[in-house]
Amino acid sequence: MAYRRHSAIAHPSLMGLNFVVVDLPDGSKRVQLEQRDPEMHGPFGLGVILLAFSLYIAGQAIGWLAQDEVTAAFE
Numbered sequence: 001m002a003y004r005r006h007s008a009i010a011h012p013s014l015m016g017l018n019f020v021v022v023d024l025p026d027g028s029k030r031v032q033l034e035q036r037d038p039e040m041h042g043p044f045g046l047g048v049i050l051l052a053f054s055l056y057i058a059g060q061a062i063g064w065l066a067q068d069e070v071t072a073a074f075e
Contacts, residue, residue, distance in 0.1 A: 048074070 021029045052074045059065045 020031055020033055022032045024030055055065055055070045056067060059067055059070060
């Protein structure tokens with residue numbers, strides 16, 4: 001779900017470009033490389049959470065990282 005909804009930001013696609021493309025009155029578009037509106041939600045916060053959960057699961061499943069090490073890395 002996270003990949004499907006947010007991968008377009010990292011790949012050249014119309015969905016990914018929607019963040020920086022402005023529609024002009026004549027029907028054309030202009031690329032406007034500026035900061036996005038902070039009210040817009042993107043995948044970056046979600047990616048950190050998914051990484052942390054994945055590391056917790058790996059720690060439980062294969063003993064790769066101790067839970068306190070993962071917690072320390074994300075605090």
